Amino acid sequence: MNTTEKLYLPVDGILEMFNSLTGGHHQTRITHPVLQKSAALTPVPQHPKVSDISKAGMGIIKTVKGRWRQQDKRGVPSRSSSSGNRQVSTDPLPKRSVDLLELGVTKPRNCHRIVVLGAPKVGKTNILQRFLGRDFEEQYEATTEDFHRKLFHIGGESYQIDLLDAASERNFPAKRRLSILTGDTFLLVFSLDDRESFNEVCELLDEIKAAKAKLLKSKHPARVPAVICGNKADLEAPRAVTRSEVTEILGEDVAFFETSAKDGAGLDATFRALATSGGLPDETSxxxxxxxxxxxxxxxxxxxRGRRGSRPLGAPCAAMDPLARRPSFTSDLRLVLRSGSKHNKPERCQIQ
Structure with missing residues (x-):
């Protein structure tokens, strides 16, 4: 499809609507410019001047736009997005993203960020979908960057867990380093049938330790809360990496789990380990x-007025923030500087 077609095709429906409103008995008809090419050999009637139809055309356009706005307000999908035909949820939405720390309803220690890293096509996105309470998706779509926020109410306290799938940052060292410095807990994923993906996890773990050590001005690699996940355990293909190799290379104290995002095997233990590593309740699983x-x-x-509610405590529950967006890089840099100044005097953050 050329540029002209992309520009004019969206108005085809409006032109057809205009033709139908004119009664169809007039010989004058508005035709799509691209369609005129296919009818070059057929005599084309003279079009009216633009000034003659501008008022009627603008009225139709306003009517169509009004219908779109009404559908959007009701939560009904009025148009398909560029990423596919995903439907818009009909559930009511808040007016803005929910940040429990800014609202003053939780403590800083109850706000946590989990950073997910690993090679492409190892199942990171589907593991995250499982954590969010969603189903496994068979069709693979390359992840550019996903940010999710899951809010919990457990034992009378509120918790906020931000999940950053930093898959696209493997080719941008400075951006990846910033994500590492802002992470509290790390989920590193490789595929059990792909040796190269395991090698990448080993390199990532070393990078995380070095970055955290530099932030804390430590001469030794920092001990970081990380969970290693060997995914695709459901495949019948021969294993490229064994459990004994993982233990030998990464150490016996590493939290390693063989999982399957498809059938859910090993994921509950993985999520409990993430909670334990981050000092979070087991109920976040x-x-x-x-x-x-x-x-x-x-x-x-x-x-x-933003005060704590007086409703009685119930079973642990959680909700997804549908409007959550990754904080700006400026906000992340400030967060890094604050965390570094807890142990040392503030200085310019080195992310390169």
Missing amino acids: PSRHEIVPILTYQSLCLGQ
Whole structure:
């Protein structure tokens, strides 16, 4: 499709609507410019001047736009997005992203960021989908960058877990280093049938230790809370990496799990290990809580004017923030500088 077609095709429906409103008995008809080429040998009637139809055309356009806005307000998908035909949820949405720390309803120690790293096509996205309470997706789509925020209400306290899938940052060292410096816990994923993906995880683990040590001005590699995940355990193909090799190379104290994002094997233990590494409750594991709508979660945690609600405590629950976006790089840099200044005098952050 050429540039002209991309520019004019969206108005085909409006032109057809205009033709139908004119009654169809007039010989004058608005035709798509590209379609005129195919009818070059057929005599084409004279078009009216633009000034004669501008008012009617603009009225039709306003009507169509109004219908689109009404559908968007009701949560009905009015147009397919550029990424596919994903439908818009009909659940009511909050007016803005929910940040529990900014709202003053949780403590800084209850806000946690998990950074997911690994080679392409090892199943990182599907493991994250499982953590978010969603189903496995068979079709593979390369991840550019995904940021999710899951909010928990456990034992009368609120928790906020941000999940960053930094898959696209493997070719951007400075950006990847910033993600590493802002991470509290790390989930490193490789495929059991791909030796190169395991080698990349080993390199990533060394990079994380070195970056954290430099931030803390330590002469030795820092001990970081990381969970290693050998995915695709459901495949019948021969293993390229064995458990004994992982233990020998990474050490016996490493948290390593063989998992399958497809059938869920080993994932519950992986999520519990992530919670333990980050000092979070075990109830953050998907099997230990109930998923509720975001507005229900807000009513549970917040009363009027942003104060804590007075509802009685119930079973652990969680909600997804549908408007969550990754914080700006400026915000991340400030976060890194603050964390570094806890142990040392503030100085310019070196992410290169």
